[in-house]
Amino acid sequence: MPKRQAEESLEDVVHTTSPSSKKARVGDNDSRDYGHRNGLNSSIPHHPPEGHQRNDMRNGRIQLNGEKPEEESQRDQIRRAPSSSPQAEEAMDEDQSAYFTVSRQAAPTEGYSDLYLDTIDRAVLDFDFEKLCSVSLSNINVYACLVCGKYYQGRGPKSHAYFHALEIGHQVYVNMQTKKVYVLPEGYEVKSKSLEDIKFVVDPRLPKEDVMMLDKVAKDAWDLSGKKYRPGFVGMNNIKENDYFNAVIQALAHIPPLRNFFMLEDLSSKSELVQRFSILVRKIWNTRAFKTHVSPHELIQQVSRQSNKKYDLLHQSDPVEFLSWFLGNMHLALGGSKTKPGTSIIHRVFQGRLKIESQQITAKADAGDRLRFEEAAEVIVETMRYLILTLDLPAAPLFQDEIDRNIIPQIPLTSILSKYDGRTAQEHLSMRKRYRLLHPLPPFLLFHVKRFSTNKFVSERNPTIVTFPVRSLDMAPYVEPNPTLHPPGEPIWYDLVANVTHEAVRTRDDSVEGEAERKVWRVQMRDRARDEWSQVQDLYVESVATETLFTKESYLMVWERRKGGGKRKGRG
Numbered sequence: 001m002p003k004r005q006a007e008e009s010l011e012d013v014v015h016t017t018s019p020s021s022k023k024a025r026v027g028d029n030d031s032r033d034y035g036h037r038n039g040l041n042s043s044i045p046h047h048p049p050e051g052h053q054r055n056d057m058r059n060g061r062i063q064l065n066g067e068k069p070e071e072e073s074q075r076d077q078i079r080r081a082p083s084s085s086p087q088a089e090e091a092m093d094e095d096q097s098a099y100f101t102v103s104r105q106a107a108p109t110e111g112y113s114d115l116y117l118d119t120i121d122r123a124v125l126d127f128d129f130e131k132l133c134s135v136s137l138s139n140i141n142v143y144a145c146l147v148c149g150k151y152y153q154g155r156g157p158k159s160h161a162y163f164h165a166l167e168i169g170h171q172v173y174v175n176m177q178t179k180k181v182y183v184l185p186e187g188y189e190v191k192s193k194s195l196e197d198i199k200f201v202v203d204p205r206l207p208k209e210d211v212m213m214l215d216k217v218a219k220d221a222w223d224l225s226g227k228k229y230r231p232g233f234v235g236m237n238n239i240k241e242n243d244y245f246n247a248v249i250q251a252l253a254h255i256p257p258l259r260n261f262f263m264l265e266d267l268s269s270k271s272e273l274v275q276r277f278s279i280l281v282r283k284i285w286n287t288r289a290f291k292t293h294v295s296p297h298e299l300i301q302q303v304s305r306q307s308n309k310k311y312d313l314l315h316q317s318d319p320v321e322f323l324s325w326f327l328g329n330m331h332l333a334l335g336g337s338k339t340k341p342g343t344s345i346i347h348r349v350f351q352g353r354l355k356i357e358s359q360q361i362t363a364k365a366d367a368g369d370r371l372r373f374e375e376a377a378e379v380i381v382e383t384m385r386y387l388i389l390t391l392d393l394p395a396a397p398l399f400q401d402e403i404d405r406n407i408i409p410q411i412p413l414t415s416i417l418s419k420y421d422g423r424t425a426q427e428h429l430s431m432r433k434r435y436r437l438l439h440p441l442p443p444f445l446l447f448h449v450k451r452f453s454t455n456k457f458v459s460e461r462n463p464t465i466v467t468f469p470v471r472s473l474d475m476a477p478y479v480e481p482n483p484t485l486h487p488p489g490e491p492i493w494y495d496l497v498a499n500v501t502h503e504a505v506r507t508r509d510d511s512v513e514g515e516a517e518r519k520v521w522r523v524q525m526r527d528r529a530r531d532e533w534s535q536v537q538d539l540y541v542e543s544v545a546t547e548t549l550f551t552k553e554s555y556l557m558v559w560e561r562r563k564g565g566g567k568r569k570g571r572g
Contacts, residue, residue: 104187116171124149128295143173215528235293235539242313247523251498353438413468439485447557494559501552
């Protein structure tokens with residue numbers, strides 16, 4: 001039965017324009033659609049003029065009607081633009097839609113600007129994971145579906161996001177680079193104030209005034225479910241075996257000059273390692289988060305690639321080894337020099353100088369054929385730079401009597417710091433060495449309490465507890481006097497900022513060796529605004545008493561140099 005045309009158009013009967021269909025109008029459009037686009041009456045059938053599509057055999061492609069040579073050159077420039085540019089990626093989407101002759105809306109229909117926004121589900125949105133398309137695994141031009149939370153590539157008519165919108169019916173997407181929100185398959189951008197919270201969570205950026213007040217004003221926040229949390233003291237997801245990674249990142253995020261640099265500086269031109277660490281720090285201190293924890297997945301994936309999978313989320317590693325690798329690579333990624341000091345924020349915060357005196361030890365036989373060890377008269381003096389200072393623990397006792405069988409050995413921090421007093425000598429192979437710190441000391445000191453030693457057979461752990469003051473650690477006895485830089489006899493006060501601790505947890509093992517030990521890493525951090533301490537183990541955040549901080553096996557300590565002279569007032 002042949003179709004007949006309607007006597008009156010729908011617009012004339014209803015006296016209004018209907019919104020565009022969800023399905024895209026693709027391919028061979030009929031004459032009535034052509035007439036609408038050219039402003040003709042829809043009741044009169046029109047045929048497309050000759051030359052509407054013509055084959056340009058010289059260029060080997062179909063040229064659209066009315067396309068000028070200038071437009072062709074612009075499209076060629078878009079194709080030649082680098083794919084890493086967000087503007088080039090969006091232009092590529094628009095270019096793709098034009099070539100496939102899809103009719104896309106440039107703006108929402110009048111009166112329907114908030115269409116589909118009620119389908120957004122903020123509870124499923126998680127922007128912490130690596131931005132890869134869930135179909136193609138590509139990281140180029142990635143959009144997040146705001147209905148289901150999955151990542152898809154592109155928004156053109158042949159993109160995965162476009163097909164997802166047609167097949168599943170999810171219409172709202174956000175570009176993970178430009179933070180622009182689009183409705184698919186129509187293709188127009190949505191500009192609504194109700195989407196500002198989502199754009200902020202994608203890339204949280206606090207104004208400079210708020211960043212400077214993070215350590216001065218105690219501020220609480222609430223997530224989507226109404227759960228209370230403290231910005232800066234949030235849990236971090238342990239995906240598999242990355243608790244060592246979480247502890248180090250949490251400690252670095254609480255060093256004020258480092259935190260402020262990565263929260264305020266524009267690092268868009270830097271490497272992926274720098275950008276991903278920057279956004280993770282900003283998410284840790286986010287005051288408008290959707291949930292009370294963050295995931296380091298995006299950063300640890302980049303670390304795994306750059307370290308050739310030496311540090312990943314599947315295998316546990318040593319926190320100090322990872323920190324040393326991370327600081328070195330961050331220094332180079334920020335444009336730092338391998339030879340010149342102070343060329344990056346990393347060296348300006350942590351780097352100091354150390355004097356080493358070395359003497360050769362020789363063995364000679366005396367008249368009774370007995371060996372005598374003598375020091376060479378020549379003393380070799382050299383200066384080197386450091387980021388982390390290693391502190392050696394005394395050997396743990398092998399045997400204990402019946403009374404002291406349960407006593408854990410303890411040692412003050414000042415005793416193991418005597419390694420750097422310039423008088424205590426340490427023997428290394430055929431050399432005897434003495435160490436002394438030099439002025440000026442860095443703003444932050446990193447102490448590594450060496451607990452593990454490995455020989456040909458086993459790896460041994462030293463359980464000795466290191467006792468320390470939380471505040472007012474005087475480093476003056478370990479620094480060589482220099483009146484031009486520091487008055488002689490005046491103390492140099494340092495206060496504890498963060499403390500990474502180790503705990504050995506015994507696990508059941510049916511092998512011949514018996515029970516095995518699993519390493520658990522935690523970090524203790526000071527809340528400057530509240531003058532309190534918190535302990536974080538992966539997703540668990542709890543308050544801890546200042547007097548009990550030293551009862552754990554300290555492994556990595558971060559100390560901050562106090563500005564000014566006298567002792568600081570406060571608890572601890």
